[in-house]
Amino acid sequence: MTTQTKSRLIVFVLSALVWWALTDIGKIEEALIGVIVAAIVSLLAGKFLLTAEKPGRWLRRLKYALIYFFHFLWEMVKANFHVAYLVIHPMTPIKPGIVRIKTKLTGEIAQTVLANSITLTPGTLTVDIDPQKQLLYIHWIDMKSTALEESTEQIAGRFQNLLLEVFE
């Protein structure tokens, strides 16, 4: 099976499931229309989901994806209390700045996930990304360093190694 067919199949199953979750599952008409719509969606846009395949070891990658997910949730809760503290504090003790960091990730999806995770975790917001040079520009609300290596470690170190295991 080619990558494109696989990608279309995954999109088909996912969109059918979403449709069934959103509509009244008991009615046969609804279920049939769901299948038709899912087919149309997977024909039109199905090839964009999976662009490159990495060989095997699904269980290992799934394990790291799960670890990453819970790690991310925990970081996000921390982020919220951090922002709440900054907002409630009468002086708003912030020290903002935009720094650049260099990531080891090369894949498009991996970089996107990293950038989004950085945005949702304590004090950092991705402003821009340079996929070729693997640079990310981060607005840091409580800046601790301007050196490339140190800020990379501080900001992306939490996720980068887990994402390396998941995606590459």
Add this chain to the structure above:
Amino acid sequence: MIRETIGLILIFVGTAFDFLGVLGLVRLPDVYNRLQAATKCVTFGSAGILCGVFILQGFNTFGFKALLGIAFIFMASPVAAHVIARAAHRSKIALAPGTKTDQYAEDKELR
């Protein structure tokens, strides 16, 4: 009974974080700092509210809609924040006076 309590607590916590996010929007100095408050607290707060709705409703159409809402917020909110921040920087909206460095502007000069 217990389910209702947990659901209502989640909705309450979500609303509290939404409120803090809005407070941050008013209090913090510039676009970028405000986006920080807006994305983090509002994502978490709205996810909390939707999670509470899911627990109150259980596994029916309504509950699933809430769950899907959480997934879409998690994907869309950081992307929106990134696009707004980038657009603000490109149209040369100044950073707050206390800002220490702007390495993004340095790199754009070089290009």
